[in-house]
Amino acid sequence: MTYDLPPALPATATPADYSRIHFDPSEVPAKRIVGLLACQRDPLLRSLTSRVVVTRPACDAPLAQKGRDRKKKGSSEASSAATSAAPSGAATPTGKLWEVELEDTVIFPEGGGQPWDTGVLRVHDANGGEHEFAVEACIRRGLDAVHRVRVPDGSAIDFAQLAGAAATAEVHWDRRLDHMVTHTAQHLLSAVLDAKGLPTLSWGMGQYPSIDAPYVELPRGLTWAEAQAAEEECNAHIRAGLKVWIDVTMQGVAETDEERKAEVEREFRAIPKDYTGGVIRHCNITGVDRNACCGTQCPDLTHISFLHVLPPSSPHAATTPSSTTPTRLYFVAGTRAIGHLQHASRELSRAGQAVNVGRNDLFERISKIEANRFEQAEAGKAMKGELARMVGDAAAAQTQPVVHVHRSEKATHDFDFLGSVAASFVDARPSDTIVLTSAVSPPALLLVQSKDNDRAKAAFDALKAALAGDDKARVKGGGARGRYMAKVEGKWGKAEAEAVARVLEELKA
C-alpha cells in the first residue's frame, strides 16, 4: 500500500501515483528532507509557497557542480560536434549571498548526476510589497536542501530575520527541463544498454545552457550498428510514452519482502555517506527499468521527445568495437538534442562550403581530398628524400674535410631533411664532417655529423659558442655518437653566416 504525504501539493499534469510512498509518513517532519522535496514528488510543479525555516550568511566562494561533465582533452567526438551555449561575459552578481532553508521547495539540490536548479525566491515585506531574489544554486547538506540566494545591498528584506516568513520558490523551468529530460533519457538509455550486457559505469552532463552531449560510460566502445540499435529502441519506448514513477521507501526500516530487502541493502551502499536517516527512491520506467535515483524524473517518456546516440569513434562499417576498455557513449535528448543537431547541421554546411561542395557530397569529397593528400604527402616525402641524397652527394664532392651546406628553403627547414643530407654525406665520406645550417624563420637549425664522434663534437661545440656569443641561452641542443643538433633563436643574418665561416676556417687549420 502507498501513503499520502500532507499537505497536498498544487495539482499539475503529473499523475497522482507518480510518487509512491511505501511507509507511514505520519512521523515525517514538516520540513521536507531531500528525497521527499516537492520537486522530487512532482517534477512538473514549477512554483510552491512555503515557509522559511532558517537563514544564514553564505560563504561566497563558487561551488563546484558535481554533475558537470569534465571532459578529457580531445577524448570526445562531442567536443568537436558542439560548443557550449553558455553566455560569456555575464556580469558578476552584486550583493550578499544567503543560505535559505524552506519547509518545502520545487528547487532541486544537485544529486545523482543531475545539476542543481536555479530560480527565484519571492517574499513580502511588512507592507505587502513583493520582493524577488535570485536563487543561484541549491545544494544538499545531509538531509537538507540549502538554497543560495543573492540579496542586493540595501534590500528592504532583512534575511537575518526571515525565519517563519512565507516564501515562494519558483524554478528556472527551461534549465530544470533540460536537466530532467536528460536524466530520464540517461536512465532509459542505460536500461536499454544494460539489457544488452552493457552496464553503465558512470554518466555525466554539462549544466544548462549547454548543447554539449551528455554521456554514459560503458565497459567497452560500441560499433555504429550497436549505437544505432540502442537509439532506435530508446525512441520506440519514447513514442510509446512509457510511464515513469518513483517508489519511496524509508532508509533503515526493516524490509519484510526478501527481494526488496536485498535491493535496499544493495542501494544502501551507493547512498552518499552524509545522507543518513533519509529515504530510498527507486525510479521505474514501465517494463524497462528500476533504479535507485534521487533526481527529478519526467512522469512519462513523451517529455524526452527524441533521443540521439552520437555515432561512436569506431570506424563506420566496423563489426567489432575499436575500444575494449571503459568508453564514453554520447547522447542528446529533448531540447538539448534540437540545439545540438541544429549546430551539427550548420557545421555540416560550413564544412561543405569550406571544400566547395554540397553537404550531401561532403563525405565523398573529403574522402577523395584525404586520399589525394596522402598520395601527395608520400610523393613529397619521396622527392625530399631524393633531394636530400643529391644535396648530400654534392657536398661529398667537395674536397675539404669539413663541408658546410646552408639552406634557406621552407620546405626543407627540418632536422629530418638535414639528417638525410648528412647521412648521404657520411656514407660517402666516413672520416669527414658535414655542417648543415638552415635559416628561414627563427629558430635556425644547426646539424653537425661525422662518423668520427670527436671531430663532430669539436665542430659542434665551436659553432655553438660562436653562434651564442654572449647569450648562452640562444643556442639549445646537443647530441651523441657523431650526430649533434641545435636550434638557434633570433635573427639569422650576416653576423651568423660570418661566425660559421670563421669556425670552419679554424677547423681547417
Ligand SMILES: [Zn+2]
Ligand atoms: Zn538517476
